[in-house]
Amino acid sequence: MRRAVAPGFALALPAWIWLAAFFVAPVGVVFWYSFGYKPGLFGTHANDVLSLDRYAEVLTPTFFDTFANTLWVGVLGTALCFVVGAPIAYWMALKAPARVKGLLIALVMVPFWTNFLVRTIGWLILLSPEGWLSSLLQDLGFEPLGVLQTRSAVLLGVVYNYLPLMILPLFVAFDRVGDVVREASSDLGGTPLRTFARVTFPLARPGIIVGVLLVYIPLMGDYLTAVVLGGAKGNMVGQMLASQFQTAQNWALGSAMAIMLVLMIVLSIVALGALARLIAIPVRARYRVDLMEEVA
Amino acid sequence: MIAGFEHPDAGDIRISGRSVIGQAPYRRDVNTVFQAYALFPHMTVAQNVAYGLHERRVARVELRARVAEALAMVQMRRFADRKPSQLSGGQQQRVALARALVNRPAVLLLDEPLAALDRKLREEMQLELKLIQAKLGLTFVFVTHDQAEALSMSDRIAVMRDGRIEQLDDATTIYRAPVSAYVASFVGQQNFFSGVVSAVGGEVQTSYGPISTVSTGLSVGQRVRAAVRPEFVELATGSPPGDTNRVEGRLIGVSHLGEAQQYLVQLGPELSVIARVATPLAPKLQIGESVWCSWRAESVQLFPDDEPIATGSLSAPTTTAIPAQ
Amino acid sequence: MTAREMARSTGVPAAASAARPGPAVHRHRTPIRHRLLLAWSLVGFAFLFAPIVVIVAYSFNTGRLLVSFEDFGIESYLALFQKQVLSDAVSVSLRAAGLSSLIASGLGTLAGIALARRPGGWTVWFVGILLLVAVTPSIVGAVALLPWFVFLGQDLGFGVFNDGIARLTIGSSLFSVAVVAYLVRARLIGMQANLEEAAADLYSTPLRTLRRVTLPLAMPAILSGFLLSFTFSLDDTIVAAFVQVSGTTPWPVYVLSALRSGLRPEIAALSTGMLLLTLFALLVVAIILKRAGDSTADIAKTMAGGS
Structure with missing residues (x-):
């Protein structure tokens, strides 16, 4: 009866309208622009002739190299984030003394909530050829640091920037697994490595997927890290499409790049998910226990 | 400590004559039925029971036979393909028991396994545990706060106070001839x-x-x-x-x-x-x-007169029941 | 008390079967892998804090360029109060963040209540949009808003969309709406709906029930959602960089432009000040959530943007 008085839809309607007006509509417009073209030196876009030409343009080596580079940084960066972050999250959730857990989480929060641009500038200072780290290395007889403006610097930057975003969901996931089932596994003869593989990891898997996606998606669309640390060689799609809107004033091409970026993210996630499932098949088969087989 | 999750400050623990001090849980010939069952929620009943056998690399055919046998023993054969979340407390208890028994350990440690069950179910399980123990001839170490449970189930009882054994005897002796006021008051009324x-x-x-x-x-x-x-x-x-x-x-x-x-x-x-x-x-x-x-x-x-007595449930002593082999 | 707990509390063997008093006293050693984990984590935390420590340290640089440290001094902090352009940038950010978090918590709260209490066929679509907002890379949302504001403001003639503060407010509110809705929904789902049914039973009209029962119940989530939105908005760089109008530059965009024109130590001072402000807001959020009975893990989830 309460439903009849005020349908839930009405309460959600303002938020709905707000998001439709300032998210769905503009993204829709970008989608529309991506089929148009840049009419002249001073125009930004025109849609009187529709074509897939902008997408074809994106696929030429000039631009596609950047897409490939972005995918490389995205996959490798996410993997490195996981490799660096998972042991930390595991230690925080399952091995650290219970009374310091809150403090540890607070410590992970601090970099997470430091302005993205600011912490990247922190690395800029650290890695700068004129910085103290570089002069320290020179005093020790090494070359001055030349890592800035390279893909390695971007990789370091993204691993750093998205690491808290990996640690937090992984912490929650490992924390939820708890000690009890892991002790049960040990009691039944599971070595620490096997306990991780057969109990801790499968139980934490939903959280691990969340963490990986939470890092991978924004990392693929990263703009600031590449701007601050990357320079020309560390170019990423975010930077490239931004420049289409800001400097080149070619909104049609920029829109096609934006749509291609989203497509690449979605497709690569689907592909990685399928790959993970494929790998899981023999593992599942190995531990299937079908008693009916024996009866028949 | 018997299972190996805690480490004694002093003393020794020997299983079949060999000291297991410093041995990791996964190397000990001890299996545990945990208080909260600790079944693996992401595995089926059969996979749970097969876990220890998988870890010990038991061949597929033998593994299947032993899992089936263990599940039959606790009458859970029909539920082999269910997940633990689809089972009642008593059924989970049986699976936990089968999961430990299937490994045929030298010592089966039962850590207050029946505490979470209601009275009727608890009494049924007590009887069943005794039958299974008699059939397999394993050593059961049964930890309980329920003195009636301890008296009815054990061949030998260790009454513990503050981590020390107060008396280790058969049920009749513990009841008839307690060595201290503490044991006398803890087991039965006085x-x-x-x-x-x-x-x-x-x-x-x-x-x-x-x-x-x-x-x-x-x-x-x-x-x-x-x-x-x-x-x-x-x-x-x-x-x-x-x-x-x-x-x-x-x-x-x-x-x-x-x-x-x-x-x-x-x-x-x-x-x-x-x-x-x-x-x-x-x-x-x-x-x-x-x-x-x-x-x-x-x-x-x-x-x-200077010996303390157990005052109801507040002092929370623990009884360990050890059937002789 | 189980046997293990007891053994832990007394430190004496509970192992009745074969425990014989002996002179042997065992020192248990931490396994190597635990020490490796600890070492790895310590290095990880050092890594996480390295650039922040650098920024804070370099904010006391008296040199002309941020990157090369000359001497220790607080000149850069004094510059925050002397340079009009810096205080303007902070003021623009604060105003936009305040408006944006108000809008986000209002819309998000209503949406969260609707999601928790009146789910229906529409829920799927709505959650779909929220999810889409949350996972679209912000650069895509940012480049999309720029032509859209131009279209609304210049082609359709809605003057409000030419206003810098309005643009920043809208731009940074979108993600926040999704976060607040998620937080409010999560809190209300954790509570029984029968409190509201009891209110309705006591002749409370739906509107009064909302005001007197539902809103107070959801208050911790709304407050923390508000503060989270505020900090999100305060830190929003990408969307702001695209939609800003010259004259109303928020502080991260000022930093971004300084990156091109030359970084001075006052940038680090500004960043340190804003970091302290953000951390203070987050501390308040953590206290609110702790009071409302959340566990540490719950708080961690909330702080990570509710994802």
Whole structure:
């Protein structure tokens, strides 16, 4: 009866309208622009002739190299984030003394909530050829640091920037697994490595997927890290499409790049998910226990 | 510590004569039935039971046969493909038992395994556990706070206090001849009288009159507690014949326990005596009536007065039951 | 108390079966892998804090360029109060963040209540949009908003969309709406709906029930959602960089432009000040959530943007 008085839809309607007006509509417009073209030196876009030409343009080596580079940084960066972050999250959730857990989480929060641009500038200072780290290395007889403006610097930057975003969901996931089932596994003869593989990891898997996606998606669309640390060689799609809107004033091409970026993210996630499932098949088969087989 | 999750500060733990100190849990020939079952939620019942066999690299055919056998033993064969979340508490308990048993460990550790079950289910499982233990001939170490459970299930009982074994004996000895007031009061009920040993023959002078015992080994003048179990106390309306111990008091309560009646008799402002009589033999008495309690000298046990006693459930001692092999 | 707990509390063997008193006293050693984990984590935390420590340290640089440290001094902090352009940038950020978090918590709260209490066929679509907002890389949302504001403001003539503060407010509110809705929904789902049914039973009209029962119940989530939105908005760089109008530059965009024109130590001072402000807001959020009975893990989830 309460439903009849005020349908839930009405309460959600303002938020709905707000998001439709300032998210769905503009993204829709970008989608529309991506089929148009840049009419002249001073125009930004025109849609009187529709074509897939902008997408074809994106696929030429000039631009596609950047897409490939972005995918490389995205996959490798996410993997490195996981490799660096998972042991930390595991230690925080399952091995650290219970009374310091809150403090540890607070410590992970601090970099997470430091302005993205600011912490990247922190690395800029650290890695700068004129910085103290570089002069320290020179005093020790090494070359001055030349890592800035390279893909390695971007990789370091993204691993750093998205690491808290990996640690937090992984912490929650490992924390939820708890000690009890892991002790049960040990009691039944599971070595620490096997306990991780057969109990801790499968139980934490939903959280691990969340963490990986939470890092991978924004990392693929990263703009600031590449701007601050990357320079020309560390170019990423975010930077490239931004420049289409800001400097080149070619909104049609920029829109096609934006749509291609989203497509690449979605497709690569689907592909990685399928790959993970494929790998899981023999593992599942190995531990299937079908008693009916024996009866028949 | 037996399972290997904690490490003793001192002492030794030997299984089949070999010390397991410093040995990781996964290397010990001990399996545990955990208090909260600790089943793996992401595996089916059959996968849970097969876990230990997988870890020990048991061949597929043998593994299947042993899992099937273990599940049949706890009557969970039908549920082999369910997930633990689809099972009731009692069923999860059975799976936990099968998961431990299937490995045929030297020692099966049961850490208060029945605590979460309701009374009827608990009694059924007690019986089943005993049957399984008898059939397999394994050593079960059964940890419980329920003294009735300990008495009914074990071949040998270790009563623990503050991490130390107070007494290690068979159930009858623990009940009949407890070594300390603590054990005496923890296992079953006791009536305690404080007093002073007045004669070497074993007479104790209390504020409710002399109590004669057959105990020896205590010196005259020593302060002691005399303990009498409620089922050894007889009740009568008149002064009982013979030279048994006797006190007079007022009946202030009767409770029906089913197979027995329990009477509460007030002797003085601070002391009441509990008497328990099998229902067919129970006398019909009125509340407020004056009654005599009597018991024989042989049923009295004496303990030094300075020993602490277990006060209900607050002290939370632990009983470990160890059936002999 | 289980056997293990007891053994832990007393430190004496509970192992009745074969425990014999002996002179041997065992010192248990931490396994190597635990020490490696600890070492790895310590290095990880050092890594996480390295650039922040650098920024804070370099904010006391008296040199002309941020990157080369000359001497220790607080000149850069004094510059925050002397340079008009810096205080303007902070003021623009604060105003936009305040408006944006108000809008986000209002819309998000209503949406969260609707999601928790009146789910229906529409829920799927709505959650779909929220999810889409949350996972679209912000650069895509940012480049999309720029032509859209131009279209609304210049082609359709809605003057409000030419206003810098309005643009920043809208731009940074979108993600926040999704976060607040998620937080409010999560809190209300954790509570029984029968409190509201009881209110309705006591002749409370739906509107009064909302005001007197539902809103107070959801208050911790709304407050923390508000503060989270505020900090999100305060830190929003990408969307702001695209939609800003010259004259109303928020502080991260000022930093971004300084990156091109030359970083001075006052940038580090500004960043340190804003970091302290953000951390203070988050501390308040953590206290609110702790009071409302959340566990540490719950708080961690909330702080990570509710994802």
